[in-house]
Amino acid sequence: MKEIFEKVEPKEIEARSFEIITEELGDTLLIPGTEPIVKRCIHTSADFDYAANLCFSDGVVEKALEAIKQGACIVTDTQMVKAGINKRELEKYGGEVYCFISDEDVAMTAKEHASTRAAASMEKAMQLDRPLIFAIGNAPTALIKLYELMEERKYYPKLVIGVPVGFVNVVQSKELIMKSENPYIVAKGRKGGSNIAACICNALLYMIDR
Template identity: 70%
Template sequence: MLEEIQLQQVLPQEIEKRSFEIITEELGNVELDPLQAPIIKRAIHTSADFDYLKNLTFSELAVEQFHTAIKNGACIVTDTQMAKSGINKKELAKYGGEVYCFMSDDDVAEIAKKQGSTRAVASMEKACMLDKPLIFAIGNAPTALVRLYELIDEGKLHPCGIIGVPVGFVNVVEAKELIMRTPVPYIVARGRKGGSNIAAAICNALLYELRDMEK
């Protein structure tokens, strides 16, 4: 049986390049915005899900605004350690930025317990205390997006951008739609799909795009 399976002969260092070639081939004649294309393709590459071609939604001039924020030293706040681990911190550090995730912090757990809220909500509130330009990359908790919406509406938080791609069934669609009502630049995966891996992939796509533009 194994003799009938034809494997592609690809060097390890060429696998990612070949994957993106396959994605481009399968997209065929689909025309993508040149600044959005690397982000959409990396989301597809991460998930093998071409639905991101339709699902990823960008506010006007979002990519340019995210790039500007990163170049000005914006830090990234995530809602999972997985997303934090997946973001290329070395590339972000070139511009003076850091990645934060407060979900495992003892004070966040304590505040969430006292408030009867989720850790994601408490971690967004803790992020308000950072005296730095912030990009939020949310891939797991819709409650984080809802609290971000409230904090923005209350004038307590002024993010440089929000990547809203939580995955799930309860309030996921609604939370994403709330973010799209704010004046904040956003990249949102409409619908139920998303995840921490997608949040990290979008962050990395923005970073790699900047790197390539500066070569």
């Protein structure tokens, strides 16, 4: 049975995977400095569409790494994104991960304002007195709320990772974020998800050490 498997030590599997991805990308053009992020998204999904659909604002990678080094915290829209982020790595720089979607006060605010819990959880997060990176893998309404806060000059996140997945208002919410002049990493189109949001955070974290 064993002979059907490629012999790779557990700790070497990730490196071997990235080799295969690099090989199969061939001469696909990637924006210099974004390669580790694009490749990790492909690693997480086995979907090479991410080579084409990831969009980066100017200089976003440097700004994001700097923010993390300065102790930025990460706010997620779902517990699943939170579960996927390498919290031990983030803690090295003083950051923490927050997700307010299941909080009772968030549910109440959403109901009062006829809004969504995802949108209300963004407003709760901006009260935190710390620099924040937002990692949105699910809710277009969270992205719309962040855009509104920026437009109204009420709040500017250090970075918006806008990668909700889906079929209703997802594409438009991402286009909106790409209109802002704030740093963003967005997966254009319908694709994305909790796994992609978490893996972009991890890709950034691993770039600091490497």
